[in-house]
Amino acid sequence: MQIEVVTLFPALIAQALDYGVLGRAVQRALLRVGTEDPRAHTTDVHRTVDDRPYGGGPGMVLKPEPLCAAIHAAAARLPAGSPRIALGPAGELLTQAKVRELARLPGLLLVAGRYEGIDERALEMAVDRELSIGDYVLSGGELPALVLIDALARLQPGALGDERSSLEESFSAGWLDWPHYTRPETFEGRRVPAVLTSGDHAAIGRWRARQGLGRTWLRRPELIGRAPVDAARAPRQRELLEEFLQERAGVTEPRK
Ligand code: 58G
Secondary structure, three states, X not given: OEEXXXXXXXXXXXXXXXXXXXXXXXXXXXXXXXXXXXXXHOOOOOOOOEEOOOOOOOOOEEOHHHHHHHHHHHHOOOOOOOOXXXXXXXXXXXXXXXHHHHHOOOEEEEEXXXXXXXXXXXXXXXXXXXXXXXXXXXXXXXXXXXXXHHHHHOOOOOOOOOOOOHHHHHHHHOOOOOOOOOOOOEEOOEEOXXXXXXXXXXXXXXXXHHHHHHHHHHHOHHXXXXXXXXXXXXXXXXXXXXXXXXXXXXXXXXXX
8 A cells, every 4th residue: 555645744754654563564565655745846935835814813824836736746656546635623533444444545645734724725626535533633634644544554464464453353343352461460469360361262252252342331332232243143242241240240349
């Protein structure tokens, strides 16, 4: 997959590409990330990319000419028809389902704006869609672009050392991941749940399903019932949830 990011701060994008799963995906050429700076497309001596808003008010707006020129230059490096997506708080909320769809594309162009926003005509003419990573306002679209790039990188075949991580699996199934433990078996007096050291893989599988479903019910109840679970699996889910709640009722320490 190839991603081009139109940004006034290309170094901010580049610095994130050296680390972790994303860094490895780029190194292994599972993902290519390029940048295009609208400032390189200015024609005045001051290299102006922003201007005051028509109608008045605080802040500045990204001028359409250098931004559109940068978008066209970046698009020319991508497969024809690659979607152009701006990151902004007014966009559709990003979900794992949307990440999964975008991860299948050969090319994607991301527009990371700054200031109070982007001239609306540039958005209308040169951008297909706006995505938001959550209901809060940031000073630029670069961090949201990196969030999306990270989520896309770990879904590229081979990026995780091939096995699909349990987190992606659980989100695909529509519920949250189960709790994880590693050595030592006792840490500051707290033991790892006995089932995980039992060697009984069927019991471990049931415990994890129960924990994943139970946590979803407690922490993100709105995910339950919306999950891509067919009617045939619903009775099994109810059973697991009842077991989880019974187990929890036996725990003496209060819920945090
Ligand atoms: C239109 C209007 C396009 C993303 C403003 C671009 C970006 C939050 C998010 C902008 C962002 C999010 C201006 C500054 C958007 C730019 C950018 N804030 N929640 N800030 O994903």
